[in-house]
Structure formats: C-alpha cells, structure tokens
Amino acid sequence: MNFGAHVSIRDGYLGAAKKAASMNASAFQYFPKNPRSLSVKEVSKDDAALCKEFSEKNNLISVSHSPYPTNLTPTSSSKRNQVVQSLLNDLEITDACGSLGVVVHFGKEISQNDPLVSYRLMIEVLNETLGQWDGECKILLENNAGKPGTIGTTLEELVQIRQLCDEPEKIGFCFDTCHAFASGLWNGEDWSELWNKGTELGYFEQLEVVHFNNSKYESGSGKDRHANIVDHGYITSDQFDQLLITPQLRDIPFILETPKEIVPHQKEIALLQERWG
Template sequence: MYTIGTHMSIAKGLAKTAENVVAMEANTMQIFSRNPRGSTYKEYTDQEIDKFQKIRREHGFGPLLAHAPYTMNLASEKEKVYEFACMVIREDVARMDALEIENMVFHPGSHTGIGTEAGIRNIIAGLDQAITGNESITVLLETMSGKGTEIGTRFEELRAIRDGVRHPERIGICLDTCHVFAAGYDIVHDLDGVIREFDRVLGLKHLRAVHLNDSLEDFGSHKDRHAVIGGGKIGLEALLRVMKHPALSGLPFYLETPLDDAGHRQEIQMLKQQLCE
C-alpha cells in the first residue's frame, strides 16, 4: 500500500486536521511547524494532542512530516535573520519531536551573496545548535530548484551539509519532484539515472520523504512553481513512474499542489486508481 498525503492546514487544530486526513482517504499528512510566513505558533492542550494521536494510530497513518516556515534562512549572513532561523529550527525540532512527528523538512536557505560554502557553514552551525542527538525526529534537507542563491540545488550541496553536522544520524533528505526537475535532474527521461546519482552522492537510505509535485516551468528552469499532478511539464506518467519505482515506492509521498482539500481528495483518489492499473 502506498503512503500518500498532502499538505494540510492546522488552523482548526491537530485533531480536526487528522479527521480531515481520514475523510480525504489519505494516510499521512504534512503540516507547517508554525506560521509559514511569520514567527507565531499555536500551543495545543494535552486533550487536543491525545485526540490527535488516537486518530493517527487508529487509522494507521504513515510517517508525518512537519515543514519549517519559509521565513527561515539558516544560510544567511545577516545577524537578525540568522538568529531568527536558529531560534525557529531549535524550537520547532523540539516541539515537533514532542508531538511524535517522525520528520521535519526545511529549505536549506539562500546564501544571498556570501557564496555556497559560507552558506553551508552557516547551515551546519544552525543545525548543530538545534539538534542534540537525543531526538526521535529526523530533520530533512529539501532538494531545491536553484532560484537565486538557493543552496540544495545539487545533491553534493546537501551531502556537504549532512557530512558537516555533529549528528548526521538525525539528518535525512526530502526529494521534491518539481524542484529536482527544475534543477536539471531529468526524472522524466532518466529516472533510473537520477536515482543512481542520488544514491551515489547521498545514499538512498537517507531519503525519507518525497514531495510529489508537477512543475509549471520547463526542465532546468531553476524556477519553483508547482502544478497539479499531470498539469505540468513533468506529467502524470513520469510522476507515476516515480511512485512505482522500487527504490521509492515504500516512501511517504506528500502533495504540495495548488488545490483545496476537496481538490486534493480527488487528486489522491486519481493517483490510487492509476497506481492500481
């Protein structure tokens, strides 16, 4: 059985969100660890958390994924920006770990002119101050499209981060299909080659999640614009090959496509039907 979910709003609470996952006939979900465009987060009562945990276990949810806010830039040289990023990653790793969420993903960051190597050093230092090594949660580096001065466009950059941290055993990878396609990894015509390259550089054992997104932009465009499944330049057939590939099929897949809950429910049902054919 495939593990498929989507990004869910938790505005109505954790338990209600879990109920929506069940209604959507999904079996996992991704949530933001806090306000994606700000710094605030909601505190949950013990009763709310207990109800959330009960629903996810009774319905056999696969690994859950928390996404750090977009405002966090661990690669920045600007003191206030970097201090904020360090605070967010430190607090949210602890908060999501306490909720027993298995994985937390973040965009590695943009070096904004100081260079990739200096940006990677900042990311490593930020992770080291956040991760004790005693957590159960795994922090995932996301593959990026390469817009501007983003770090994580090449697998080697993610390898350098993981190799540099104090607790690499707590660091994994999240592969975003839109991002790698835009970055120049040809998952449409050479999926096997991309997977071999990923394994050679990063190791498939460290791949913990897949963001399943189509791309509005062309191959190698370095532009991050998600499309609904089958509505972009990657296409339904290629994305189904990603899901069915023996190296990837056992991973959780999270949709980040531009749809509401009803649209995502239909998208998930379509994928399930296609995967059974």
C-alpha cells in the first residue's frame, strides 16, 4: 500500500518530497501555493524539476491540493476568472512537480430553487479551465462531506459531471473517507455495496487518490472533522479493513489529512504499514 501525508512546502517542492521520504512515506500531498489565496504564483521550475526527479528516484507518488478559496461554482464573472486562472496555475505547478493531479472540492449549491444551476456552472468552469490545459496532470474532483442529499455527496454526481465535460479524460477523482462517512455515502459497514455501485458507474476506474481520514462524528452527521485512523474516530479499523483489502486499490496513494499534533504523521504511517502495508 502507498501511504503518505499532506506536507508543507515551506522548504520548497523538493523539501516537501524530502519530508515525505523522511517519514518513510511512499506518497505525499502539498499545496502548490498559499492555501488561503487564489493569487497566481510564479513557477519555480528548478525546484519543481528537482522535486519530480527526487520523487521518481524514491518511488514517491504525489498530488497537490488546490487552495481553500477554490470554488467551482463562483457567482460572479470576476470570481470565476480568478478561479480559472488560479486552477491553471495549480495545474502548471503540479505538472512541473511530476504529480498526478490537483485535488479540487466539488462545487457548492447556489440555488435551492434550481439545483441544476450549480452543476451547469461547475461544468462551465471546468470546461473553461481544461480547454486551456494541455499538460499531463488532471483535476481530481473530491466528494463533499455535507449531510445526506446535499450537493457533491454521491458517486453519481461526480461521474456525471466528468462525463458531461468536454474533456473528461482530464478529470479524475479523489475519494475522502471522512467525507464519505460524514455524508452517509459510506456507513462503515457497506463498503462492498459502495464498491459495486462505483464499479458499475465507472467511478473507481478514474480514482487517482484516497484522502485517508477517520471521522470525529458519526456517519451521516454532515460534519467534516478529521480524526486519526487508529482508535481515534467513529470508523473502526475493522471497517477500514474492508476498504484496504480491495485489490484494485493496492496502487492508489492513501494520503493522511489527520491531526498530526495528536499522532505525528511519521508514527501514523508506521502504524498503517504495520497493519495494512
């Protein structure tokens, strides 16, 4: 199994890769730029190239995560242009670092009267972005953590958005275990049913990364609060077993976004390798 964690780029992209290697990880995630801003960052080509070279030599798989303000359902033209330019910048940096793609949260509901407004806007923003992108890495849509029935919490939505875009081959998926549990998509006991549904829809064929997080709250709570994997949340190790023994996920990177102040990521990765590696 490929276990890793989100790491800082404080020491650059090469520094992030070296930090992951020092934790005995085989995968890592990073923010391509300031996580609280949509500003465009000049690509440090030398640093990115060194990150890519180091990762290849050390068999490290990586993805980036778009900044927090990234929203695929912007409600103004100026905000939309800002999001598109920021995403193109994220893709350029991520590609230069040799990463699989940029994780982007599913859009938000902007009209209770017409839920299709949000989906149409998402498709438009993705088309505008990816129509200008010709690199190798992809946008990786992540499932939302809202209450059951809210936007972005079903596999059907994720698959349909991808299929309706002009260039679906440039889009993959990120499955967040805490989000799935919080939204009721996965209740901890029904992994086989979820796997069968996702396989039938073609979701798992496009899965590139798993955000491996426990949940501080019960299934269906709609609360996005991450907990450490072993003995710290509502998802039990036996329930995680069902997911981790799936042969088709063996080569997928599992990225921790768990509280490192409670269990340091290096220690948590060692625990995961001991149980599931």
